[in-house]
Amino acid sequence: MGLSVRIFKKVDEFTLDVKWDTGNDLSVLFGHSGAGKSMTLQMIAGIARPDYGCISLNGKVLFDSSSAINLLPQQRSFGYVSQDPALFPHMKVRDNILYGTKGIIRAERRAMVNEMIRLLRLGGLENRLPSEISGGQKQRVALARALVRRPDALLLDEPFSALDTPIRLEMRKVLNGIRREFGIPVVLVTHDTAEACAMADRVIVYDRGSIGRTGRPGEIFADRAIRRSQKAVDVQNTQRDAHRILFCVN
Amino acid sequence: MNGSVLFSLRLYLQVALTATFFVILVGVCIAYLLARKDFRGRDLIDSLVTLPLVLPPTVTGYYLIILFGKSGLIGKHLFTLMGWNIMFTWYAAVLASFVVALPLMIKTARAAIESVDKNLINASHTLGRSEVETVFKVILPLSGRGLVAGAVLSFARAMGEFGATLMLAGNIPGRTDTMPLAIYTLANSGDRSGANIMVLIFTVISGLFLYISNRFAMRTA
Numbered sequence: 001m002g003l004s005v006r007i008f009k010k011v012d013e014f015t016l017d018v019k020w021d022t023g024n025d026l027s028v029l030f031g032h033s034g035a036g037k038s039m040t041l042q043m044i045a046g047i048a049r050p051d052y053g054c055i056s057l058n059g060k061v062l063f064d065s066s067s068a069i070n071l072l073p074q075q076r077s078f079g080y081v082s083q084d085p086a087l088f089p090h091m092k093v094r095d096n097i098l099y100g101t102k103g104i105i106r107a108e109r110r111a112m113v114n115e116m117i118r119l120l121r122l123g124g125l126e127n128r129l130p131s132e133i134s135g136g137q138k139q140r141v142a143l144a145r146a147l148v149r150r151p152d153a154l155l156l157d158e159p160f161s162a163l164d165t166p167i168r169l170e171m172r173k174v175l176n177g178i179r180r181e182f183g184i185p186v187v188l189v190t191h192d193t194a195e196a197c198a199m200a201d202r203v204i205v206y207d208r209g210s211i212g213r214t215g216r217p218g219e220i221f222a223d224r225a226i227r228r229s230q231k232a233v234d235v236q237n238t239q240r241d242a243h244r245i246l247f248c249v250n
Numbered sequence: 251m252n253g254s255v256l257f258s259l260r261l262y263l264q265v266a267l268t269a270t271f272f273v274i275l276v277g278v279c280i281a282y283l284l285a286r287k288d289f290r291g292r293d294l295i296d297s298l299v300t301l302p303l304v305l306p307p308t309v310t311g312y313y314l315i316i317l318f319g320k321s322g323l324i325g326k327h328l329f330t331l332m333g334w335n336i337m338f339t340w341y342a343a344v345l346a347s348f349v350v351a352l353p354l355m356i357k358t359a360r361a362a363i364e365s366v367d368k369n370l371i372n373a374s375h376t377l378g379r380s381e382v383e384t385v386f387k388v389i390l391p392l393s394g395r396g397l398v399a400g401a402v403l404s405f406a407r408a409m410g411e412f413g414a415t416l417m418l419a420g421n422i423p424g425r426t427d428t429m430p431l432a433i434y435t436l437a438n439s440g441d442r443s444g445a446n447i448m449v450l451i452f453t454v455i456s457g458l459f460l461y462i463s464n465r466f467a468m469r470t471a
Contacts, residue, residue: 045372045376046375046376047372047375047376072375073372073375073376074375074376074378074379074380076376077378078376079376080372080373080376082369084369086367086369086370086372086373088370088373088374088387088388088392089392090391090392099374099377099379099387100377100378102377102378102379102383103378145373145377146376146377149377149378
């Protein structure tokens with residue numbers, strides 16, 4: 001059960017070749033920009049297509065190059081939120097959330113939308129257009145819209161990176177609330193160490209298209225901190241050696 | 251105003267409006283395919299449908315005769331099947347206006363559709379909405395301004411159509427003489443007063459339609 005990802009994709013000089021599995025926990029894809037984190041999420045969601053590989057969710061195959069299976073994004077039950085909340089500018093907040101209720105019987109839609117408005121604290125904004133609300137509110141609407149039809153997993157591509165720190169902290173709380181409420185696999189892409197530490201059950205470190213390390217945030221970031229301090233010591237040693245060389249020369 | 255003037259006026263509006271209706275219908279579909287689908291021969295289709303924009307209307311008209319004439323590639327089959335030929339009917343005037351106005355709709359609509367943020371289209375798909383639903387609920391409403399502009403341009407082009415219509419529909423008084431053709435006949439026969447009246451009516455009506463269209467386009471924006 002959970003999400004299983006095996007992907008190979010070559011774009012110009014860049015090669016993405018990753019393999020990982022996750023259960024009903026929050027996995028953070030962590031790494032520098034251009035490491036292939038967002039591309040992975042797009043392929044899981046069905047927006048982009050791998051060259052070959054296999055993606056399955058709770059035992060259901062979504063993509064398998066060997067059997068030519070490639071379900072459309074509409075046939076994959078993911079909630080997908082990116083850095084750009086991508087709210088439909090011509091629809092009010094309520095209509096944006098309502099747009100995500102495909103597959104829910106008409107009589108239940110209103111109740112589901114109201115539930116999302118309550119859960120994501122959007123009360124009072126229902127009749128506003130996206131252009132009339134703040135960045136944090138837009139991301140909450142995008143989350144509400146992605147979650148309203150109760151997806152089987154949630155994919156978040158740096159959804160809070162464009163927000164100010166206080167709003168980002170608030171959004172983390174919102175996301176923790178969602179995790180408790182839904183109990184589904186969540187994959188969060190970030191290059192923010194603090195965010196990864198605060199949110200992750202497991203960290204998958206991406207390094208130029210492949211997986212560097214996988215582990216609990218404590219393990220991953222303790223090692224990184226040691227390496228960083230080692231690097232600082234090396235720099236100090238280099239500077240000291242440089243001073244010695246200069247002293248000798250003079 | 252005598253009967254022939256009224257007939258030409260009515261026919262002229264009827265032809266321009268009918269052609270524009272089909273231009274919008276077909277133009278938006280072709281523009282969508284060109285903007286959103288990657289298929290072999292896309293550039294060729296793009297060039298073919300844009301060709302009437304650069305060809306003299308008489309050349310376009312000539313091609314239409316080759317295609318839809320009684321012994322034309324399509325025309326002969328139509329005649330065999332239905333015993334009917336489009337040449338020298340008001341439908342021919344609609345077809346001529348349609349073909350010359352279509353590129354304007356396609357060009358404008360394609361640019362409008364391409365300008366819709368891809369993230370919004372992806373969001374719609376990941377929310378479980380089909381391609382058709384995405385077209386009607388996201389793409390068309392967000393490219394509405396460009397579509398209206400394309401429709402206005404196409405209507406203006408259809409209103410001013412002369413050359414291809416003359417080739418395909420002829421200039422038969424009481425049957426296919428739309429207003430621009432009737433003015434041509436009056437001017438050629440030396441009936442200056444008749445031509446003056448027609449030109450004045452033509453200019454006022456064309457100006458009025460453009461004014462209304464522009465107002466509507468501004469409101470839509």
